[in-house]
Amino acid sequence: xxxxxxxxxxxxxxxxxxxxxxxxxxxxxxxxxxxxxxxxxxxxxxxxxxxxxxxxxxxxxxxxxxxxxxxxxxxxxxxxxxxxxxxxxxxxxxxxxxxxxxxxxxxxxxxxxxxxxxxxxxxxxxxxxxxxxxxxxxxxxxxxxxxxxxxxxxxxxxxxxxx
Amino acid sequence: xxxxxxxxxxxxxxxxxxxxxxxxxxxxxxxxxxxxxxxxxxxxxxxxxxxxxxxxxxxxxxxxxxxxxxxxxxxxxxxxxxxxxxxxxxxxxxxxxxxxxxxxxxxxxxxxxxxxxxxxxxxxxxxxxxxxxxxxxxxxxxxxxxxxxxxxxxxxxxxxxxxxxxxxxxxxxxxxxxxxxxxxxxxxxxxxxxxxxxxxxxxxxxxxxxxxxxxxxxxxxxxxxxxxxxxxxxxxxxxxxxxxxxxxxxxxxxxxxxxxxxxxxxxxxxxxxxxxxxxxxxxxxxxxxxxxxxxxxxxxxxxxxxxxxxxxxxxxxxxxxxxxxxxxxxxxxxxxxxxxxxxxxxxxxxxxxxxxxxxxxxxxxxxxxxxxxxxxxxxxxxxxxxxxxxxxxxxxxxxxxxxxxxxxxxxxxxxxxxxxxx
Ligand code: SF4
Numbered sequence: 123x124x125x126x127x128x129x130x131x132x133x134x135x136x137x138x139x140x141x142x143x144x145x146x147x148x149x150x151x152x153x154x155x156x157x158x159x160x161x162x163x164x165x166x167x168x169x170x171x172x173x174x175x176x177x178x179x180x181x182x183x184x185x186x187x188x189x190x191x192x193x194x195x196x197x198x199x200x201x202x203x204x205x206x207x208x209x210x211x212x213x214x215x216x217x218x219x220x221x222x223x224x225x226x227x228x229x230x231x232x233x234x235x236x237x238x239x240x241x242x243x244x245x246x247x248x249x250x251x252x253x254x255x256x257x258x259x260x261x262x263x264x265x266x267x268x269x270x271x272x273x274x275x276x277x278x279x280x281x282x283x284x285x
Numbered sequence: 286x287x288x289x290x291x292x293x294x295x296x297x298x299x300x301x302x303x304x305x306x307x308x309x310x311x312x313x314x315x316x317x318x319x320x321x322x323x324x325x326x327x328x329x330x331x332x333x334x335x336x337x338x339x340x341x342x343x344x345x346x347x348x349x350x351x352x353x354x355x356x357x358x359x360x361x362x363x364x365x366x367x368x369x370x371x372x373x374x375x376x377x378x379x380x381x382x383x384x385x386x387x388x389x390x391x392x393x394x395x396x397x398x399x400x401x402x403x404x405x406x407x408x409x410x411x412x413x414x415x416x417x418x419x420x421x422x423x424x425x426x427x428x429x430x431x432x433x434x435x436x437x438x439x440x441x442x443x444x445x446x447x448x449x450x451x452x453x454x455x456x457x458x459x460x461x462x463x464x465x466x467x468x469x470x471x472x473x474x475x476x477x478x479x480x481x482x483x484x485x486x487x488x489x490x491x492x493x494x495x496x497x498x499x500x501x502x503x504x505x506x507x508x509x510x511x512x513x514x515x516x517x518x519x520x521x522x523x524x525x526x527x528x529x530x531x532x533x534x535x536x537x538x539x540x541x542x543x544x545x546x547x548x549x550x551x552x553x554x555x556x557x558x559x560x561x562x563x564x565x566x567x568x569x570x571x572x573x574x575x576x577x578x579x580x581x582x583x584x585x586x587x588x589x590x591x592x593x594x595x596x597x598x599x600x601x602x603x604x605x606x607x608x609x610x611x612x613x614x615x616x617x618x619x620x621x622x623x624x625x626x627x628x629x630x631x632x633x634x635x636x637x638x639x640x641x642x643x644x645x646x647x648x649x650x651x652x653x654x655x656x657x658x659x660x661x662x663x664x665x666x667x668x669x670x671x672x673x674x675x676x677x678x679x680x681x682x683x684x685x686x687x688x689x690x691x692x693x694x695x696x697x698x699x700x701x702x703x704x705x706x707x
Contacts (some may be wrong), residue, residue: 137478150318150355152327156595164675169535172643182478185511189652190414192324192430213483213514214414215667218430222328241302270307270444280436281332285309285444 123276126204126226127249127256132240133165136182139186140215142192143186152184157193158200175202178246180238183208185227186215199224205246208232208251209235220271227254227267237262238268248275288517288541289485292425295539296408297445304449304548309442314344314424315408317434318351321365321412322370322429325438332435342377343441349381349402350374351393352670354648356385360657391620391646394418394590397426398502399620401531405520405538410437414509415670421498421505422528423520423538424503428509448514450485450541453477455492457556462673462704464499464600466592466668466688467561468492468553469507474571474672475565481703482512484548492555493518498527499596499614505616506591507670560665560703566674574691574703584665585696586612586677587689588617588644589651592668595623602632602669604693605639605703611699614641615651615657619700641696653677659684666695 142164144157151157162169167232171233185208186194195218198206205226206219219227230253236238238244244255246264253262277283286294296304297312312642317325329339332515342348350370358364360439367385373380381402383390389400396402397419403409409416412434419426430442437443453472473480486508493501500520506529508516508705518524528536560574587593587601598618605640616636624646627633636643651669659665659678665685667677672684685701694702 141653141671141676145675146654148341149321149654150360150366152323152366164680184482184512187478188414188671190321190412190416190428190430192432195430210479210482212479212512214428214430217433221436222430222432240376250561261392268307268446280432280444281335285442 126176126246128178128204128244129174129179130178130204130238130240130242130244131172132180132238134182134235137187138165138182139176139188140186140191140194141188142150144191144197149191149193152195154200157197161201170201173186173202176204177202178244179203179206180235181206181208181233183210183232185211187212189216192218195219195222195224207235221280230262234262286543287485287545287547287654288423288519288539289450289515290447291541292406292408292541293445293447295406297677300674302447304447306447307444308447310408310436311442314403314409314512315348315437315576316351316393316397316411316416318413319356319367319370319432320351320354320707321431322350322373322384323366323514325412325435326373327370328431328435333619342438345378345380347382348438350379350380351383351396352385352390353392354652354654356647357645361601363563372544382519391623392648394506394589395594395623398422398498399531404528404534404536404655405524406536408479410434410443415506417509417513417516418502418506420517421502421513423518423524425515425517427515429441443511446483448485450487451481452547452550453486453488454490454550454677456490456552457492457554457557459492462560462690463558464688464690465496465503467558468555469504470561470563470568470571470686471558472508472553473511473569476511478510478567478569479512481508484513486511486516488518494521495536497596498523499594502594503591507568510670516555521535542671543704554586560688560691560705561702562577562691563672565672565683565685568686574701576632577701578703580701582612582662582666582695582700584612584659584694585614585662586665586667586669587692588615588619588649589669590619591670592621592689593617593619595626597668598623598627598632600689601693602635604707605697606635608639608697612696613695615644615650617644618646620646649679665702668692668693
């Protein structure tokens with residue numbers, strides 16, 4: 123896979139839930155571009171304007187807990203986010219992100235979350251499970267994707283994956 | 286193997302499976318509602334642009350649809366979504382579409398058991414995170430997103446990472462003012478909202494065996510709030526008679542082996558449990574109701590797939606009978622059949638005479654979408670399952686989660702109240 127490079131937007135809290143990522147009243151919306159304008163509205167309404175295509179989100183543990191709404195990864199990816207880095211993810215958010223081919227849910231150590239700052243530039247090499255903080259020169263390890271998940275990611279989502 | 290592992294093994298045609306195995310399972314039943322349904326249709330539209338077309342769904346007789354989150358439609362977008370969903374179910378030959386205002390309908394997770402739609406030992410996937418609820422019938426029931434539901438509709442199968450199982454042994458007699466809601470809040474308070482991430486939560490022990498089905502379903506419903514992949518209770522004679530009243534479909538329950546291995550076994554002495562409340566802004570932020578005595582509220586809400594089953598309404602009615610509410614109180618039965626039964630039992634009269642309003646069955650205020658949204662700084666006590674910031678309205682509103690007994694008692698005093706003190 124190609125390396126990813128982008129700017130970090132850091133929200134270090136644990137348990138950032140789907141009601142915060144994409145609040146309930148917008149569940150009736152299914153247009154991706156419109157959902158993007160409400161991404162992270164429960165935490166930072168200015169978020170969509172701060173993000174450029176290819177950026178990363180860095181958060182605390184259990185990111186995406188709460189509902190099964192696929193609106194959450196859609197809103198983030200349509201806003202420009204290509205990977206979320208966190209110590210852990212809620213399971214449905216994780217599946218949605220991978221199977222929909224929206225963005226990569228990347229698990230990293232909590233200590234790595236602490237060492238990476240808002241607006242740092244990162245380079246992510248999924249094949250080597252390696253993350254380089256271009257701003258500081260530090261490098262980190264990401265948790266390897268299980269092989270089936272990696273294959274689905276390489277297919278661009280589950281649509282083209284044949285069991 | 287545990288009960289969950291046995292069901293996954295059967296559905297994947299493997300002699301055995303173990304935690305962390307990733308396998309494809311055959312889906313037995315599938316549900317979408319008025320939020321996930323249009324989301325799934327949107328996925329199919331995107332796939333069509335990529336050259337993959339849905340010609341027919343794998344088995345329309347195994348699929349059912351509910352209208353619950355945005356009914357009655359409060360605006361044009363919701364109305365159009367319902368219309369789109371209705372046309373879609375017709376086109377693909379799905380006969381079980383539970384329509385608002387047309388006979389039986391209600392909250393998706395309530396219909397799954399109320400209508401006997403899911404059977405013990407089955408793999409049931411739903412386009413909603415509280416699909417876990419139906420594990421109370423002894424099924425492997427999990428929530429999935431739109432893409433996974435779309436894939437399952439097309440192929441009748443989906444990948445599963447086999448979860449480890451956490452076993453909760455509930456022992457002792459349930460005290461008179463304590464309900465399953467208090468048990469599950471206590472458990473989430475102990476293990477945390479990510480305490481069961483990627484895992485199955487299984488309930489067993491004497492207390493579980495004595496619980497009626499409505500109460501068992503409250504336990505499994507809120508396994509979602511602990512991050513669990515699924516909640517499960519082995520089917521027994523209570524399950525059998527519950528289902529016999531609702532379906533003629535035959536079933537054979539699968540039970541875990543005696544020597545199954547569990548990630549952890551935890552025992553709870555239920556006789557010592559007190560009425561429990563989860564404070565804002567997390568279902569795990571618990572406290573005994575008595576310690577919050579005096580906390581003023583603006584609203585009491587008795588509704589949702591968690592707390593508006595017939596048993597929940599009976600519990601609230603017992604407290605509210607002949608008394609007046611002091612704050613605005615909404616009662617929203619979880620399904621039309623429950624509404625009707627509550628009316629026949631005189632419960633609806635009790636609620637109306639107390640000054641509460643009774644709404645048509647829907648998700649209503651539970652997800653803050655419409656019908657009773659909270660204003661800034663308003664405080665609500667609710668029988669629902671989530672109290673994240675903004676869940677029931679303004680991000681600066683506050684929701685306390687509790688059993689129907691606690692919510693009804695609080696409605697009568699205008700402040701958080703332990704039902705033992707009424
Ligand atoms: S009642 Fe609440 S928790 Fe249950 S399905 Fe509806 S929105 Fe979800």
